[in-house]
Every structure is written in structure tokens, then in C-alpha cells.
Amino acid sequence: MSKGKKRTLTVIGILLLIAITVAVCYFLFYKPQDNKDPLFDDNATVGILPGIDIDQRRKELQDLLDRSVIAFSINTSPVFLNGTSEGNLLIENPGNNAKLLQVRIVVDDTEEEVYASKLIKPGSYIEKVKLDKVLEKGSYEATAYFSAYDEETTEFIGQTGAQITLSIQN
Numbered sequence: 091m092s093k094g095k096k097r098t099l100t101v102i103g104i105l106l107l108i109a110i111t112v113a114v115c116y117f118l119f120y121k122p123q124d125n126k127d128p129l130f131d132d133n134a135t136v137g138i139l140p141g142i143d144i145d146q147r148r149k150e151l152q153d154l155l156d157r158s159v160i161a162f163s164i165n166t167s168p169v170f171l172n173g174t175s176e177g178n179l180l181i182e183n184p185g186n187n188a189k190l191l192q193v194r195i196v197v198d199d200t201e202e203e204v205y206a207s208k209l210i211k212p213g214s215y216i217e218k219v220k221l222d223k224v225l226e227k228g229s230y231e232a233t234a235y236f237s238a239y240d241e242e243t244t245e246f247i248g249q250t251g252a253q254i255t256l257s258i259q260n
Contacts, residue, residue, distance in 0.1 A: 160238045160250045161187040163215075172260040173224040178217065179205075181234075185213035189238040189247060195221075195254070198231045204256070209239065221256075230256040 138144060163182035170177035183191045189212065195205040204223040207216060234254050238247040 156186070156188045157247065160189065160191075160236055160248060162191060162193075162236045162250075162252075164193070164234050164252055164254065166252065166254045167257065168254065169257045169259065170221065170225075173226060173258055174220065176218040176220050177256070179219045180215070180217060181207065181210065181219075182215040183210040183212050187212045187238075188241060190241055190244065192237045192239065194235045194237070195232050195256070196235065197225075197256075198233060204230075204232070209244070212241070225256065225258045227258050227260055230258070232256050 138147070161184045163180070163184065165178055165180040168177045168179045181191075181193050183189075190209040191207075192209050193205070193207040194203055196203050202223060204221045204225060205219060206222060207219075210216065232254050233251045235249055235251045237249045239245065240247060
């Protein structure tokens with residue numbers, strides 16, 4: 091290799107080494123401000139506002155929580171002697187629910203509603219029910235939909251569901 095080519099390669103190597111050194115120093119010593127760190131207000135005071143009743147605040151927060159959660163209980167494997175007999179559905183609207191519940195059972199495969207209750211008050215339960223539709227012998231995967239309503243206004247609040255298996259013995 092000629093002296094000119096060696097000198098050119100040496101200069102290029104030195105320039106690359108300088109560029110790499112500058113880049114490493116930039117990332118090690120100069121970190122651009124990223125917006126991941128929260129900026130706290132210096133004027134904020136830690137604690138509860140003066141004049142606020144802590145017990146009242148807790149009650150308000152508990153009321154909000156009670157309104158946002160739908161509590162229920164149901165037998166996930168109810169058994170019916172035949173398609174026209176009562177089965178042990180065991181639907182419960184717990185007393186601490188503070189909502190009216192209405193239950194609908196829909197067979198998953200056919201999307202056919204096979205049972206619908208009327209409104210159930212908190213602290214009440216339905217032990218046995220007859221299905222609204224006659225089902226043949228067998229097991230049926232279904233969903234029990236629980237619709238919640240305000241106790242005073244009966245305004246719809248929300249809905250949740252539970253997977254159940256209906257067993258028709260004969």
C-alpha cells in the first residue's frame with residue numbers, strides 16, 4: 091500500500107475515532123430533558139384541605155365505589171331435572187350492593203335468552219327458577235347477565251356477566 095493511501099486511511103480512522111468519542115460524550119454527559127419525569131407543582135401542599143371532614147370524605151368515596159361495583163352471586167352449575175322443572179340457580183343480590191339487579195341468562199351457542207328475572211332488591215335472593223324456554227337434555231354453556239339499576243330512580247347503571255353451565259338431566 092502506498093504512503094498516500096496509508097495516510098488517508100489513518101486520517102479517516104482518527105476522524106471516526108473523534109466522531110465516536112464526541113457521540114459517546116454527548117450521550118454520557120448531556121442528557122436531553124425527556125418528559126418522562128413528572129413536574130410537581132411547588133405551590134401544592136401535602137394533606138387534606140382545611141375544613142374537610144375526613145369521615146365524610148371516606149363515606150363519599152365509599153359511596154362512589156359502591157355505585158361503581160356490581161356485586162352478585164349465582165350458581166355456576168345449576169341443575170334442572172328436565173326442561174320444564176325448577177333448577178337451583180341461587181341468584182343473590184347482596185345487601186351491600188345498593189343496586190337493583192335484573193338477571194338474564196343467554197345460551198352462548200344460540201344467543202337465545204332462556205331466563206329473565208324481574209328486579210331483585212339488595213339483600214334478596216332467588217333460590218329456584220323455571221327456565222322461560224324449554225331446553226332438551228344436555229349441558230348448555232351460557233352467560234348470566236346482571237344489569238344494575240339505581241335503587242331510587244331505577245336508572246340503568248351498568249351490566250356485568252358470569253359464565254355458567256346449565257345441566258338438564260332428562
